[in-house]
Amino acid sequence: MHALFALVEPKLETINTIFTTSFRDLCRTVDDHWEDLVHCVETGVIPDIDGIEAVKDNLQRFLQPNPGRAEELRRIGKATDTPGWFKQIWPQLRAILANASGPFATVIPEIRHYIGPEVSLQTLAIGSSEAFLAVAYDPRDLNLYKVVGSDDVIEFLPVDDPEESKYLAQSWNVESGKKYEVVLTTRDGFWRYRLGDVVEIAGFDPRDGQPLIRYIERRNMHIRLANEVTTETQLCQVVDATSNLFGRVSEFCVSPDYRQAVARYAFIVELQGNAGANISVVPGALHDQLQKHNENYLNDSRIGKIGVPCVRVVQPGTFGDFREWKVKTKGTASGQVKVPVVVWGEADRAWLEERVMYDI
Incomplete structure (x- = not known):
């Protein structure tokens, strides 16, 4: 419409x-x-x-x-x-x-x-159903936002510290370059509600001192098959590094693949246009990048606990159809439906696998 x-x-x-x-x-x-x-x-x-x-x-x-x-x-x-x-x-x-x-x-x-x-x-803002967090700070930078001053209380939990309230930082004592999970207390009744979003402090607005942030990832959005923990950010980095070999990646997600004796990552990928001439080398390139970005993945893959990833190319429009399917089956508003970088649910995996055109 x-x-x-x-x-x-x-x-x-x-x-x-x-x-x-x-x-x-x-x-x-x-x-x-x-x-x-x-x-x-x-x-x-x-x-x-x-x-x-x-x-x-x-x-x-x-x-x-x-x-x-x-x-x-x-x-x-x-x-x-x-x-x-x-x-x-x-x-x-x-x-x-x-x-x-x-x-x-x-x-x-x-x-x-x-x-x-x-x-x-x-980009306009970082918002959610719970609160309005930040607005775009520089139109030339699609991932730079300024935390807004509002009736809601926005606190920051350092991702490298224990997950305890005593480590919470306020907007005036966060540290530039450090990563935090956003915690909200809202006028509508949420009390120290963990939003699950991880941001990095990029600096401070010289006019009023409000923190400038970059969105990093969802906390605990990761895949683990052995002793490694590969985060959403690392998965995005390895796909970005190999995108030209694919031809051009439009959207993707990752799920565990247990079809062989050694478990491996399955990159479910929708391409923009035709597959690249060198797409056959993509699994090895993804494997190399994962080893580069994650030391535990490197160690586990060397001792045979993790196999070389497979790439499963889905039909054009699959991820758009997936969002529509989730809206219809869950009764969720379209603005709330996102395709997670890591897909674990059996129903979601089965739906996506039905639309796989070929494996690499």
């Missing part, structure tokens, strides 16, 4: 989707359903789409036949392979607002392909 109503408006300037992955899903929707969407613009008829029954009549009142805009879109054509295609569709498009830090950074290259170099990608 967002894609359809966006295509109707030629003067569109800003798209706000909260997360980069949501915007990537919007890009894929325009790409995959181009002809159907243009036809809807032309006729002014909203199609029967699963899940909109309760609101379809209300939406229909706002969609009028627009054959002129439809003809304009057909002249532009489906130019998926052309960088900046969205600037042809919306010449006045200026900004995409979406959280692009942490694991959400993986899809940035694919987004850039759709929007081109002239449209800015801007």
Whole structure:
């Protein structure tokens, strides 16, 4: 529905989707359903789409036949392979607002392909259902935020210290370069609620002294098969280091793979475009990077406790469909659904494995 109503408006300037992955899903929707969407613009008829029954009549009142805009879109054509295609569709498009830090950074290259170099990608804030934590500090840096002063109390638990309240730091005595888990006390009743997000102090705003932070990872988001503990950040680093060998990674997650005598990591990967010419060497390259970033992984792999990872390439659009599946099955708002970097649940793993096209 967002894609359809966006295509109707030629003067569109800003798209706000909260997360980069949501915007990537919007890009894929325009790409995959181009002809159907243009036809809807032309006729002014909203199609029967699963899940909109309760609101379809209300939406229909706002969609009028627009054959002129439809003809304009057909002249532009489906130019998926052309960088900046969205600037042809919306010449006045200026900004995409979406959280692009942490694991959400993986899809940035694919987004850039759709929007081109002239449209800015801007992150807005770190927020949650529990509280509003921080706002973007520098539009040129997608992972730099300023902690906001609010009615909520924001404290910081050092990740290298014991998990005890006596080690909590306040915003005025955190240390630059140190990593902390965010702890909230809210006016709505949460008392020292552990948010689970780990941030690094990047400095302080000279105007009011509020801490500047970078999002690092979810605490305890890791995979462990032997004596190693490989964190979300390390997994993102090894995929980033090998992304060009894949061709280009759009989204990924990691799960344990017990199909062989020696357990190994399974990187479930959705690619942007075709597989790279050197994709056959990716498992070995991932193995080398994991050994480089994690000494315990290195030791365990050398003594045969962990095998060389496998790579399982899934169908295009799989992770977008996964989010939609979670919304439907869990009754969760779309803004709350994220694909975790590490997937342990049997149902989630089975759903993803059904969409594997081939293994490397």
